[in-house]
Amino acid sequence: MYMSYLNPKRWVHMMGRKKFGEFLVLAAFMLFFYGPLLHMFMLAFANKYEMPGVLPQEFGFQWWRYVLAQPTLVSSIVLSFTIALITTALSLLICIPAAYVLARYEFPGRKLVMFSFLLGNAFPKIGIYASMGIIFYRIGLMGTLPGVLIVHLLGGMMLMIWMPTNAFKSVPRQQEEAARDIGAGPIRTFFYVTLPMAWPGIAVASMFTFIGSLGENQGTLLVGLPNYRTMPVEMYGVILDYPATAGAVFALILLIPNVLLLFLMRKYVGPETLSKGFKMG
Amino acid sequence: MIKKTWKTNVLIACMLLPALILALGIILVPMINVFIQSFQDGSGNFSLEQYYFLFTDKLALQNLWYTVWITVVTVAGAITISYLLALYLRFSDSKISKVISTVYLLPRFVPHLVAIYAMMTVVRDSGFLNRLSQVFGYNFKPGLLYNAKGIIMMNLWFNIAFATMIIVAALAGIPDSIIESSRDVGAGRIYTFFKMVLPLSIKDVLVAMTFIFMSNISSFTTPYIIGPNHPKMFGVYLRDQFSKMRYERAAAVSVLIFAFSSISAIVYLYTNLKEKEWEKTGL
Numbered sequence A: 001m002y003m004s005y006l007n008p009k010r011w012v013h014m015m016g017r018k019k020f021g022e023f024l025v026l027a028a029f030m031l032f033f034y035g036p037l038l039h040m041f042m043l044a045f046a047n048k049y050e051m052p053g054v055l056p057q058e059f060g061f062q063w064w065r066y067v068l069a070q071p072t073l074v075s076s077i078v079l080s081f082t083i084a085l086i087t088t089a090l091s092l093l094i095c096i097p098a099a100y101v102l103a104r105y106e107f108p109g110r111k112l113v114m115f116s117f118l119l120g121n122a123f124p125k126i127g128i129y130a131s132m133g134i135i136f137y138r139i140g141l142m143g144t145l146p147g148v149l150i151v152h153l154l155g156g157m158m159l160m161i162w163m164p165t166n167a168f169k170s171v172p173r174q175q176e177e178a179a180r181d182i183g184a185g186p187i188r189t190f191f192y193v194t195l196p197m198a199w200p201g202i203a204v205a206s207m208f209t210f211i212g213s214l215g216e217n218q219g220t221l222l223v224g225l226p227n228y229r230t231m232p233v234e235m236y237g238v239i240l241d242y243p244a245t246a247g248a249v250f251a252l253i254l255l256i257p258n259v260l261l262l263f264l265m266r267k268y269v270g271p272e273t274l275s276k277g278f279k280m281g
Numbered sequence B: 001m002i003k004k005t006w007k008t009n010v011l012i013a014c015m016l017l018p019a020l021i022l023a024l025g026i027i028l029v030p031m032i033n034v035f036i037q038s039f040q041d042g043s044g045n046f047s048l049e050q051y052y053f054l055f056t057d058k059l060a061l062q063n064l065w066y067t068v069w070i071t072v073v074t075v076a077g078a079i080t081i082s083y084l085l086a087l088y089l090r091f092s093d094s095k096i097s098k099v100i101s102t103v104y105l106l107p108r109f110v111p112h113l114v115a116i117y118a119m120m121t122v123v124r125d126s127g128f129l130n131r132l133s134q135v136f137g138y139n140f141k142p143g144l145l146y147n148a149k150g151i152i153m154m155n156l157w158f159n160i161a162f163a164t165m166i167i168v169a170a171l172a173g174i175p176d177s178i179i180e181s182s183r184d185v186g187a188g189r190i191y192t193f194f195k196m197v198l199p200l201s202i203k204d205v206l207v208a209m210t211f212i213f214m215s216n217i218s219s220f221t222t223p224y225i226i227g228p229n230h231p232k233m234f235g236v237y238l239r240d241q242f243s244k245m246r247y248e249r250a251a252a253v254s255v256l257i258f259a260f261s262s263i264s265a266i267v268y269l270y271t272n273l274k275e276k277e278w279e280k281t282g283l
Helices: A002-006 A008-015 A017-033 A035-044 A062-068 A071-104 A110-122 A125-139 A145-169 A173-181 A186-215 A218-223 A231-241 A244-264 A271-278 B006-038 B049-056 B058-091 B095-103 B112-123 B128-135 B148-172 B176-184 B189-217 B221-226 B234-243 B247-282
Strands: A046-048
Touching: A008 A017, A017 A035, A017 B095, A017 B148, A035 A046, A035 A244, A035 B112, A046 A062, A046 A244, A062 A071, A062 A244, A071 A110, A071 A145, A071 A186, A071 A231, A071 A244, A071 B006, A110 A145, A110 B006, A110 B189, A110 B247, A125 A145, A125 A218, A125 B006, A125 B234, A125 B247, A145 A186, A145 A218, A145 A271, A145 B006, A173 A186, A186 A231, A186 A244, A186 A271, A186 B112, A218 A231, A231 A244, A231 B112, A244 B112, A271 B148, A271 B189, B006 B247, B049 B058, B049 B247, B058 B095, B058 B148, B058 B189, B058 B234, B112 B128, B112 B148, B112 B221, B148 B189, B148 B221, B176 B189, B189 B247, B221 B234, B234 B247
Parallel strands: none
Antiparallel strands: none
């Protein structure tokens, strides 16, 4: 009797053909995208996970204690967050003024400047890193913090220019002019009128710069070693050398900040804001 | 446009320069260096031998076609699935479509290494799928690691969210009234799609295609971890050459990837400029 619930025909009958189809889409979607992540989540809290058990034989925090007792892994976590924070701050400082100018002024070569960021994306990152590596050797930036920061800045640059440029463009110029007319200075106008309205685009771009820096591995692997081992650099070793349960813990630590940021910024993170980062303004 | 005096010109320059110098220093200069280096032999003389090698060596050619093939399949697969998903999210009001539209963006926020690792623990020989099959008395091995299927699967995992996001934004910009009026005059669903919805969203589809093409033709992390030892995708091949200190050949591989990516960048630029002209005449 209960077995008949396993018969798909019964479900089609109960839900109707269209609903059943939608349900299948949802199930396939969830299994493909969320299944592996949930499985990893489960592994991270497994003390014992031996063949052929589908579920762990014993749950607990054993592997969290193990990972947090590895000094190299813990220091990589601290280092990753420090680098991501500095990268985001620097990127804001450098890119936001440029984005404002690109949004507000027309000048010869403006299109070319915008396009050059896309071209930078078209060139394989590893090729750029490799070439940077050679220059870094010459000027002594190999294995230094500024070297790593430069690599991380490069990763998010296009988005950090394009998205805020589009955000500034969507602020009506009349609003700024009105503020100026009643006597606000340009800086006051920028901070009280322009910035609040362009904020979602800037916030989302900063978030991606932060996340991008946290996850950056190719360039850091080439330029940062042996002094700067960030989380993703350590992750390569973890994938190869550690048991799956320990790997799951470390991967989860890498994932948590991103999910947290996505949750905090959910108000701003929509397809409309995000897709502006991929359109040349 | 705001009126420009010499003062504002100086201000513009000051605001733009840091970003420009950074972009020149960390993007353009390395790019030019790589370009020059790719036309040199081992001792710094001008030579076409690196390119000659890449287009004649059997292994290099296999890598080239392997890379292009995986990238094209990834782009086609991701765009097709994403377009269907975006259509569904745009034109369905059901609860399920609302659930999907709140959760589909997550893969965009998952670090590559984490997602690859999570997928590996599911599909590898001692992974979840195998263990599950053993419960039912089988010994199922998905065989999705260390071959092209695995790379394509992972590429789809990363890019479907991105492409769906771009296309959803485009479809959201199509007013309901356009579609209703087309349906009112008796146009069928398929006719409405090809005459209204597709032309109005094709530009954004090209945007998505450009970025998926670019990021996958040079992808490194995925093929490095779950790709086969041979043939290799160009991103991995490039790093191999670099670590074997064949810098000139590594440079030529970079330029070759860049040449492919540039084609899609130019298509992007072309459609982007065309849009602006259309806007001008529209006014």
